Amino acid sequence: MGEQKARVLIVGTGGVGTLAAYALEQGGKAEVTAVMRSNYNAVQKNGISINSAQYGNGIKGWRPTRICKVVPNTAKENLPPFDFILVTTKNIPEISPTVSDIIAPAVTPHKTAIVLCQNGINIEKPLISCFPTNPIISSVSYVSATEISHGSILHDGQDEQTIGAFHNPDVPAQVAEEAAKRYIDIYNPDGKIDVTFDADVRRVRWRKLLYNASFNPVAAILRMDTPRMRMSSHVIDDLIRPIMKEVLAAARADGITDFPEDLPEILIRVDPIGSAFKPSMCQDIEKGNLIELENIVGEPLREGESKGVAMPTLRTIYGLLKGMQLKVKESKGMWEPKFGSENPYQ
Numbered sequence: 001m002g003e004q005k006a007r008v009l010i011v012g013t014g015g016v017g018t019l020a021a022y023a024l025e026q027g028g029k030a031e032v033t034a035v036m037r038s039n040y041n042a043v044q045k046n047g048i049s050i051n052s053a054q055y056g057n058g059i060k061g062w063r064p065t066r067i068c069k070v071v072p073n074t075a076k077e078n079l080p081p082f083d084f085i086l087v088t089t090k091n092i093p094e095i096s097p098t099v100s101d102i103i104a105p106a107v108t109p110h111k112t113a114i115v116l117c118q119n120g121i122n123i124e125k126p127l128i129s130c131f132p133t134n135p136i137i138s139s140v141s142y143v144s145a146t147e148i149s150h151g152s153i154l155h156d157g158q159d160e161q162t163i164g165a166f167h168n169p170d171v172p173a174q175v176a177e178e179a180a181k182r183y184i185d186i187y188n189p190d191g192k193i194d195v196t197f198d199a200d201v202r203r204v205r206w207r208k209l210l211y212n213a214s215f216n217p218v219a220a221i222l223r224m225d226t227p228r229m230r231m232s233s234h235v236i237d238d239l240i241r242p243i244m245k246e247v248l249a250a251a252r253a254d255g256i257t258d259f260p261e262d263l264p265e266i267l268i269r270v271d272p273i274g275s276a277f278k279p280s281m282c283q284d285i286e287k288g289n290l291i292e293l294e295n296i297v298g299e300p301l302r303e304g305e306s307k308g309v310a311m312p313t314l315r316t317i318y319g320l321l322k323g324m325q326l327k328v329k330e331s332k333g334m335w336e337p338k339f340g341s342e343n344p345y346q
């Protein structure tokens with residue numbers, strides 16, 4: 001008898017989640033249950049189409065082992081526990097339901113490892129308090145995948161992930177590390193994908209934040225792709241580099257002392273200049289979606305300022321993004337424009 005496949009639930013089957021479902025099923029060591037929301041009917045009818053620089057173009061009618069419309073309730077439905085839950089929703093902790101609320105019905109205490117493949121820092125904190133006995137794993141991804149219409153994925157990069165375990169105080173470090181390594185093994189059993197283990201997940205996240213906290217919000221505010229920012233020069237000089245330097249200083253104050261001084265210069269030039277690439281926050285604003293402003297901008301700002309780091313550029317950007325988020329909320333009927341009793345400006 002062959003080794004039993006790992007049971008993986010994927011919550012959030014947009015660009016990143018769908019490609020992960022594909023990689024996990026191709027590897028042969030996992031069976032995926034994918035929770036689909038707005039794309040459920042399209043995928044039920046026609047399956048998933050993928051055009052991928054890595055897996056090939058013209059993949060059509062593909063489906064993971066199971067798709068479902070809501071997160072299964074393993075206890076009530078008497079289902080076997082999930083070994084892993086991969087979370088690939090956009091992370092918007094200020095809006096209910098939060099990631100913890102969404103996945104709670106499918107988490108088996110002491111058993112299910114929760115893999116957070118989302119941008120930003122401190123994303124693990126609410127999960128640690130809700131799921132104190134579960135390993136919580138960090139995946140920092142550079143996949144560059146977009147769901148261009150329901151069930152249709154454009155993947156124009158290479159799947160590249162750095163994985164490690166977050167510190168969950170009541171889960172022994174060895175148990176958490178083994179869960180992270182097992183996830184790498186089922187994701188990448190034959191070593192074809194660039195998925196590596198790095199125990200220092202905080203450092204890995206701060207490094208990516210230098211890019212995400214600068215390019216993502218500035219792109220969203222200006223609705224501008226990253227090559228155009230570089231062509232303009234002043235967007236880099238007045239906004240991107242100052243933010244990167246502030247985030248670098250915040251990372252150092254948080255104990256990450258080995259980033260080289262020229263890291264901003266490297267990250268400023270990291271995107272290929274041949275394509276008009278817009279980071280995910282810009283794509284979300286253009287689609288009228290809520291944006292991931294707290295974990296990508298609010299948390300690094302609070303971390304830095306609480307340790308005495310001056311972050312004036314990021315503070316201004318944060319104020320602008322909060323205003324933009326309010327407008328999205330209003331457009332979705334989630335915020336009513338009226339004065340509260342505590343408001344001094346009426």
Ligand SMILES: NC(=O)C1=CN([C@@H]2O[C@H](COP(=O)(O)OP(=O)(O)OC[C@H]3O[C@@H](n4cnc5c(N)ncnc54)[C@H](OP(=O)(O)O)[C@@H]3O)[C@@H](O)[C@H]2O)C=CC1
Nearest residue numbers: 012013014015016037038088089090118119141143144145
């Ligand atoms: N795209 C990329 O290349 C990269 C993305 N990231 C990060 O990865 C994460 C995922 O990004 P991405 O794949 O682009 O996001 P997408 O917006 O493409 O996909 C998010 C998915 O989550 C679903 N979803 C949201 N809330 C729920 C819910 N309550 N129940 C079920 N499904 C839900 C959405 O459904 P619906 O369509 O119905 O809203 C959508 O299918 C983000 O944190 C992003 O910052 C990191 C690196 C690269």
Ligand SMILES: CC(C)(CO)C(=O)C(=O)O
Nearest residue numbers: 119142143144279280281
């Ligand atoms: C790295 C990058 C730019 C795309 O993979 C990203 O994280 C984003 O768009 O938010």
